[in-house]
Amino acid sequence: MSRVTISDLAKWKTAGQKWAMLTSYDQISAEIIDEAGIPVILVGDSAGNNFYGYENTIPVSLNEMISSTRAVVESSKHALVVADFPFGSYESSPEQALETGVRFFKEAKPQAVKLEGGAKVIPQIKKLIAAGIPVMGHLGLTPQSVHALGGFKVQGRGDSGISIKEDAKALEAAGVFALVLELVPAELANEISKELSIPVIGIGAGIGCDAQVLVWTDLVGLTKEPPKLAKAYRNLRSEIKGAISEWVLDVENSKFPDAEQTFH
Numbered sequence: 001m002s003r004v005t006i007s008d009l010a011k012w013k014t015a016g017q018k019w020a021m022l023t024s025y026d027q028i029s030a031e032i033i034d035e036a037g038i039p040v041i042l043v044g045d046s047a048g049n050n051f052y053g054y055e056n057t058i059p060v061s062l063n064e065m066i067s068s069t070r071a072v073v074e075s076s077k078h079a080l081v082v083a084d085f086p087f088g089s090y091e092s093s094p095e096q097a098l099e100t101g102v103r104f105f106k107e108a109k110p111q112a113v114k115l116e117g118g119a120k121v122i123p124q125i126k127k128l129i130a131a132g133i134p135v136m137g138h139l140g141l142t143p144q145s146v147h148a149l150g151g152f153k154v155q156g157r158g159d160s161g162i163s164i165k166e167d168a169k170a171l172e173a174a175g176v177f178a179l180v181l182e183l184v185p186a187e188l189a190n191e192i193s194k195e196l197s198i199p200v201i202g203i204g205a206g207i208g209c210d211a212q213v214l215v216w217t218d219l220v221g222l223t224k225e226p227p228k229l230a231k232a233y234r235n236l237r238s239e240i241k242g243a244i245s246e247w248v249l250d251v252e253n254s255k256f257p258d259a260e261q262t263f264h
């Protein structure tokens with residue numbers, strides 16, 4: 001089966017067909033997510049606080065993102081894979097952004113990249129697109145700017161919604177194929193989704209978006225302290241702890257290995 005393409009996403013927007021994007025940072029989760037039929041996998045820099053053990057996304061390095069992206073691409077067959085540009089890998093200049101995009105495309109082979117920000121990163125976006133690298137935008141709560149934004153709080157309430165809408169239109173005009181809107185009022189996200197011709201992917205942005213994205217560890221209940229915008233559909237953290245405790249008891253009581261795991 002061939003991979004989902006950015007043209008498929010454009011068709012789904014026209015048809016009003018909603019879809020889901022999920023993060024992944026490693027082989028096993030990518031295999032499972034791809035087998036589950038998720039059309040777009042984001043190798044998010046949320047790898048920082050969900051995989052690499054950092055406090056937030058800011059310390060994640062380009063090499064770490066390339067390594068995670070390679071694992072996800074190699075372990076999926078159907079999904080469109082989008083690689084997130086980490087903090088510090090594109091802000092300086094369009095040339096720096098292109099270098100980062102080229103490294104991702106040569107070393108990890110995703111089908112698209114994502115970067116955070118509005119008008120100020122448009123030269124970077126144009127340079128990438130001109131080189132044949134499809135770009136997904138990201139507005140609202142942009143976690144790489146969490147300190148400048150004063151914490152993880154809703155963006156775009158009241159008049160500040162106007163600048164988010166202007167940025168969204170500027171990103172669309174620059175050629176992004178899709179846009180993530182994070183932690184913005186549902187009414188604003190709904191308006192932007194209706195006014196743009198590209199798919200708008202919401203996270204903490206209400207029901208009116210064309211698509212939704214979640215961090216996969218939040219979705220399955222692996223995250224210790226999940227954010228309010230996420231919903232856990234299972235509690236895998238406690239399932240896994242249960243399996244480990246059972247095995248430890250079996251080891252302590254000489255019940256593991258049994259005949260099936262024993263060789264003669």
Ligand code: KIV
Nearest residue numbers: 023044045046180213
């Ligand atoms: O890094 C990430 O997981 C993201 C999503 C929350 C959109 O950027």
